[in-house]
């Protein structure tokens with residue numbers, strides 16, 4: 436077995452201990468300051484599924500609100516979001532951000548044209564606005580769902596999914612997220628589908644990043660990967676440093 440698979444096998448072997456550690460962390464974040472619970476954006480993808488499942492286990496279903504926010508989303512993601520809610524006993528509500536997005540984009544475009552990526556990032560920031568409205572009102576924290584692989588290359592929207600109040604999965608690579616997802620009883624359709632931010636039609640993480648999660652996770656876990664992938668990964672890491680630090684000020 437190579438170093439990469441050996442690491443994943445070790446993670447699998449101590450998964451129960453890892454889950455307990457994350458549950459304790461979530462309870463500390465919420466009960467420490469005496470808050471009511473957690474709000475999580477539910478996309479139908481694996482990262483939000485794992486985050487929500489950990490929060491439900493840590494706090495109980497009454498203290499977790501999952502929010503599905505369609506805006507021209509693929510039907511498969513809605514079906515997966517609903518299947519997830521059934522599987523883990525999540526209180527899932529829907530806020531359609533499509534009409535707000537449809538009003539906002541032309542208003543900005545009256546000043547300057549926006550490309551697909553900027554529109555997609557605007558959608559991600561609109562979703563975070565909704566999560567904070569719910570958190571304000573209910574005395575909750577917003578859980579962030581970005582995993583270690585995404586954070587390393589800055590594959591997240593600044594002011595959107597890139598920053599919330601606490602993150603119970605930040606130290607896990609995408610491969611470890613898949614192992615944890617199985618442990619938590621996340622439906623297989625969510626674990627096996629191609630990761631996508633679904634910010635525009637046909638988008639997939641690996642196509643947009645220009646390397647695979649295996650390339651990225653091999654580097655994070657073993658320090659080595661395909662040379663062509665390494666160059667691009669380290670380039671994206673360098674130019675996204677600003678997303679991993681609080682804003683500079685003087």
Ligand SMILES: Nc1ncnc2c1ncn2[C@@H]1O[C@H](COP(=O)(O)OP(=O)(O)OC[C@H]2O[C@@H]([n+]3cccc(C(=O)O)c3)[C@H](O)[C@@H]2O)[C@@H](O)[C@H]1O
Nearest residue numbers: 555556559585589590591592593596631632634640643677
């Ligand atoms: N050096 C610097 N120091 C401080 N700030 C700097 C900066 N360079 C840019 N910035 C600021 O950052 C902005 C660019 O950052 P940002 O708005 O995030 O935009 P950007 O990094 O260009 O795009 C976000 C990427 O994340 C992907 N994404 C988004 C959402 C979810 C997921 C997912 O799969 O989970 C992935 C999305 O597909 C896209 O590729 C600039 O407009 C500027 O305001």
Ligand SMILES: Nc1ncnc2c1ncn2[C@@H]1O[C@H](COP(=O)(O)OP(=O)(O)OP(=O)(O)O)[C@@H](O)[C@H]1O
Nearest residue numbers: 476477478480481482483503504580596630631632
């Ligand atoms: N349609 C949506 N409704 C609610 N929240 C969303 C939606 N799309 C994205 N989000 C929020 O933004 C986060 C990042 O989105 P993204 O779709 O990239 O991640 P993911 O689906 O959890 O995992 P994956 O990268 O495997 O698709 C999600 O984890 C979720 O919290």
